Amino acid sequence: MYLQSMMTKILVFAIFAISLDLIWGYTGLSSLGHACFFGVAGYTTAILMNHFGATTFLQTAPWSILIATVFAAAFGAIALRVSGLYFLMVTLALGQALFSLAWEWFHLTGGAFGLTIPALNLGIPGFTCTTITLYYLVFVVFIICFLLLRLIVRSPFGHVLQGIRGNESRMRALGYNTWLYKYVAFIIAGFFAGIGGVFFIHWNMLISPYQLGMLTSTYAVLCVILGGPGTLIGPVIGAVVVIGIEYIASLYFPERWPLILGIIFVISVMFIRGGIYPRLNSLWQKLKKRYSYGNTEG
Amino acid sequence: METLRVEGLTKNFGGVTALNNVSFTVETGERLAIIGPNGAGKTTLFNLLNGQEIPTSGRIYFFGQDITTVPTYSRAHLGQGRSFQLTTLFLKLTVLHNILLAIQGTGAPRYQLLRPISAYKHLYNKAQELLESVALWEKREELVQSLSYGEQRRLEISLSIASEPKLLLLDEPSSGLTAAESADIVTMIANLGSDITVALVAHDMDLVFGMAKRIMVFHYGEIIADGTPEEIQANARVKEIYMGTEEEA
Numbered sequence: 001m002y003l004q005s006m007m008t009k010i011l012v013f014a015i016f017a018i019s020l021d022l023i024w025g026y027t028g029l030s031s032l033g034h035a036c037f038f039g040v041a042g043y044t045t046a047i048l049m050n051h052f053g054a055t056t057f058l059q060t061a062p063w064s065i066l067i068a069t070v071f072a073a074a075f076g077a078i079a080l081r082v083s084g085l086y087f088l089m090v091t092l093a094l095g096q097a098l099f100s101l102a103w104e105w106f107h108l109t110g111g112a113f114g115l116t117i118p119a120l121n122l123g124i125p126g127f128t129c130t131t132i133t134l135y136y137l138v139f140v141v142f143i144i145c146f147l148l149l150r151l152i153v154r155s156p157f158g159h160v161l162q163g164i165r166g167n168e169s170r171m172r173a174l175g176y177n178t179w180l181y182k183y184v185a186f187i188i189a190g191f192f193a194g195i196g197g198v199f200f201i202h203w204n205m206l207i208s209p210y211q212l213g214m215l216t217s218t219y220a221v222l223c224v225i226l227g228g229p230g231t232l233i234g235p236v237i238g239a240v241v242v243i244g245i246e247y248i249a250s251l252y253f254p255e256r257w258p259l260i261l262g263i264i265f266v267i268s269v270m271f272i273r274g275g276i277y278p279r280l281n282s283l284w285q286k287l288k289k290r291y292s293y294g295n296t297e298g
Numbered sequence: 299m300e301t302l303r304v305e306g307l308t309k310n311f312g313g314v315t316a317l318n319n320v321s322f323t324v325e326t327g328e329r330l331a332i333i334g335p336n337g338a339g340k341t342t343l344f345n346l347l348n349g350q351e352i353p354t355s356g357r358i359y360f361f362g363q364d365i366t367t368v369p370t371y372s373r374a375h376l377g378q379g380r381s382f383q384l385t386t387l388f389l390k391l392t393v394l395h396n397i398l399l400a401i402q403g404t405g406a407p408r409y410q411l412l413r414p415i416s417a418y419k420h421l422y423n424k425a426q427e428l429l430e431s432v433a434l435w436e437k438r439e440e441l442v443q444s445l446s447y448g449e450q451r452r453l454e455i456s457l458s459i460a461s462e463p464k465l466l467l468l469d470e471p472s473s474g475l476t477a478a479e480s481a482d483i484v485t486m487i488a489n490l491g492s493d494i495t496v497a498l499v500a501h502d503m504d505l506v507f508g509m510a511k512r513i514m515v516f517h518y519g520e521i522i523a524d525g526t527p528e529e530i531q532a533n534a535r536v537k538e539i540y541m542g543t544e545e546e547a
Contacts, residue, residue, distance in 0.1 A: 154414040156407045163399045166388035173348060175374030175403035175461060
């Protein structure tokens with residue numbers, strides 16, 4: 001039962017992490033405010049259920065993802081006026097501004113207490129949802145998101161994003177309106193983060209300002225950096241490792257979790273640069289070479 | 299036909315005047331070399347022509363259209379191609395990926411989101427043609443950072459001609475190359491069609507006299523001589539301030 005719940009959480013954060021990777025890993029945009037869109041989607045579901053009488057998944061999920069995407073379009077228009085370190089600072093500031101807003105606007109958001117929602121209801125008569133239903137639903141959605149993003153990064157559009165990461169001014173000289181590409185990528189990333197946020201609230205049944213702020217953004221960043229930015233499998237591995245360690249830590253020393261998170265961060269930056277997946281991949285290539293050429297090398 | 303017309307172009311950086319009231323025209327098909335000592339304003343001129351910078355005053359016309367403030371990417375669509383002095387390739391991408399980006403920059407599928415790039419066969423055919431012409435097709439799957447410097451320079455130039463530009467701006471195409479590699483560049487330029495206008499900035503005199511039919515000499519942001527290679531070689535002022543200093547050095 002607990003394992004099922006943990007698997008659901010891993011899949012939710014995997015969706016969130018691969019959405020960040022589209023801009024962080026593929027486009028080279030370092031955002032520290034990606035949780036905005038994750039949290040806004042969760043809050044939209046909670047607000048619709050608490051204040052507007054919505055009861056089912058189908059009544060809330062489309063709106064939640066739409067609102068998250070609209071926020072991405074608005075925040076992207078602001079943050080993409082600058083680049084590099086300034087982009088990082090602006091996204092961080094926007095995230096913290098939303099955090100404060102959710103904290104202060106008690107009437108709408110429940111302030112620091114957040115908002116709770118009842119267990120998942122798909123709105124299909126005679127069908128009761130359990131945590132297992134949620135798990136399978138998230139699993140299917142994760143697969144769809146993963147395949148869609150894979151299609152995007154392999155498309156001409158996705159190739160352009162990687163070119164922008166490499167050398168933006170050269171891309172402009174080659175005829176690309178690079179601003180537009182970054183903006184569209186930012187919105188797509190917000191859309192997928194919104195999908196993650198929708199399933200987060202159905203898994204957690206509670207949303208609080210922390211889901212909008214830097215702490216949650218950092219989770220996604222850690223999954224991406226640890227797993228391998230610029231690959232889609234990497235952030236998924238990152239989510240498995242981060243949520244897995246969090247699970248173990250919460251069993252034995254829950255109050256030390258932020259410290260452990262910090263240590264993983266330092267280790268991943270110092271010793272596994274490039275991320276776990278690219279490292280595993282190059283190891284695999286070496287092994288394959290050794291076995292296929294083994295007899296000729298003597 | 300007139301490809302490029304520049305009128306009273308001036309660029310100030312703070313108190314420094316990098317270009318001072320420069321005017322000239324370039325006819326279609328010309329092979330123009332721009333020379334001058336360091337700091338003469340040659341690269342600044344290229345940045346203004348290609349839109350990396352906007353002039354303080356003056357106007358630039360490209361096939362009669364005022365492009366003074368048009369963004370760089372639109373100039374690529376109008377028919378400008380540019381190579382850079384410092385190699386500006388996508389080092390962590392493969393050779394093939396680099397050339398595909400260059401071909402696609404002015405092509406239709408560049409906004410396509412939901413179809414793999416491998417579905418566009420015509421891009422690959424064009425990539426093969428371009429890479430074979432610079433002897434890099436065999437290395438198409440290698441990362442650009444693993445290529446030799448000479449190979450990177452050849453790829454740099456193929457990127458700027460991939461969009462089939464009408465005006466090619468080459469900034470120091472042969473810098474750091476051996477004499478043999480430099481000769482390859484001369485051949486590459488000679489093989490371009492006569493409808494393509496080529497302007498290049500260079501210090502390499504073998505390259506300049508090997509390809510240019512017209513030479514402009516810049517000094518402190520002004521044109522001090524403009525003429526055929528023979529005229530430039532005979533020009534006393536050029537000898538004094540440009541060739542002269544080089545012989546002393």
